[in-house]
Amino acid sequence: MSTFQTVKGFRDFFPEECARRNYIFDTWRAVARRYGFMEYEGPLVESTDLYRKKSGDEITNQLYCFLDKAKREISLRPEITPSLARMVTARQRDFKKPIKWFQIGPCFRYEEPQEGRSREFIQFNADILGDSSPATSAELIALAIDVMLEFGVSADDFIIRLSNREIWNTFLADKNIAAEHMQTFLQIIDKIERARPEETEKKLAPIGLTLAEVRAFMAAADENHPAFAALRENLTARGLWQHIRIDATIVRGLAYYTGTVFEVFDLKHGLRALAGGGSYDKLCALMSDGHVDLPAAGFAMGDVVLGILLKKTPGAQMKLTEALLAASSIDAFVVVADEAQRLHALAAVQALRAVGIRIDYSFGSQKVGKQFQAAEDRKARFAIVFGAEYPEVVIKNLVARSQSSVPAANLVDEVQKLLQEPAIGPLIA
Ligand code: HAM
Secondary structure (H helix, E strand, O other): OOOOOOOOOOOOOOHHHHHHHHHHHHHHHHHHOOOOOOOOOOOOOOEEHHHHHHHHHHHHHHOOOEEOOOOOEEOOOOHHHHHHHHHHHHHHHHOOOOOOEEEEEEEOOOOOOEEOEEEEEEEEEEEEEEEOOHHHHHHHHHHHHHHHHHOOOOOOOEEEEEEEHHHHHHHHHHHHOOOOHHHHHHHHHHHHOOOOOHHHHHHHHHHOOHHHHHHHHHOOOOOHHHHHHHHHHHHHEEEEEHHEEEOOOOOOOOOOOEEEEEEEOOOOOOOOEEEEEOOOHHHHHHHHHOOOOOOOEEEEEEHHHHHHHHHHOOHHHHHHHHHHHHHOOOOEEEEEEOHHHHHHHHHHHHHHOOOOOOOEEEEOOOOOOHHHHHHHHOOOOOOEHHHEOOOEEEEEOOOOOOEEEEHHHHHHHHHHHHOOOOOOOOOOO
């Protein structure tokens, strides 16, 4: 056992976890491309000021920040959105609007590790910049829904909780409450489900509000509220409105959101949010001291809660298992039954790999039985045996338990042909 362990909240990815992670990446990428998004990436480290100014207290309290050797204050990124706004505002003239970009990569937050929370996690971000219509939020919500469905998580397993910060602006204005209380008020709403009622009441009092009036307003904010009309029409036309639940308690912890806000939750296991996002129309202007005024909206999905849900959801689990099998298996194992044929076998290994066939073999002399065992362990579909009968080579189908013999010169063609046939197991009499 090593004397060293991972730093608290950081993760190792052994091959199985790596395969699981790659499956998640492949699925995110495939659906984002289906929606016409292009991939980008930003740096892992930014100046700490970027987050102090743009993300708000909740995230800055969780920053992994330090001084570099030149005494610059820098931070590991807790999210990519401020970097995205920085990148886009720097070169916005170079890109046709709307900009539809996605990104996949690690983020770091100094939180207490617990179920669904680690200090290093991976996010999938999708953002649209340069179009302020509700169609952008609808497109992003549709993308989030399709990602969940693609993973095999069905309509019974998840929900999008949707709200709009504007409805709270109107609420405060109607009650004659000064706009400066907005951020404090939103923080109270953000925690309202988890906090004890007496606590919430105490926090609302200095703003001049009671819990009862806040609750009454929340109960009245349903899908008929005009703030949701355009989104509702759009998502209903796509057959996706069934995935939406209006929930005024969703306001999002980050400071930069301006209008629509949403989060994705599972319905059966009470897990933390799988994803969250919304529109943030002022962030680009803030980033560029008012020079670039680009409306924007986006969301991020993390891999940690998603990973837990995939394991707990049978339909998703099946897809995951298939992907893990595909990632860990090979097409054929080359068995050297007669060491005198090893160099011929090596030539064949290279020729087969050159056309894209996944091949493994034993590095040194080994009993034939052991080599077949290795072929089974690697879940190889075929064993290709180089024995005394060379230049004839035996191909054993390890799934169907059948075999054929081919001249070595035809081996690559023959294996390619066999791999195109469906992999059927032995017929049961
Ligand atoms: P966020 O809600 O802070 O939003 O994070 C999005 C998702 O990242 C969460 O729903 C969760 O799945 C995952 N996540 C966050 N913190 C942790 C953690 N400590 N451990 C594991 N997973 C975590 C944002 O980051 C916004 N920048 C999203 C966005 C993109 N808004 C507009 N564009």
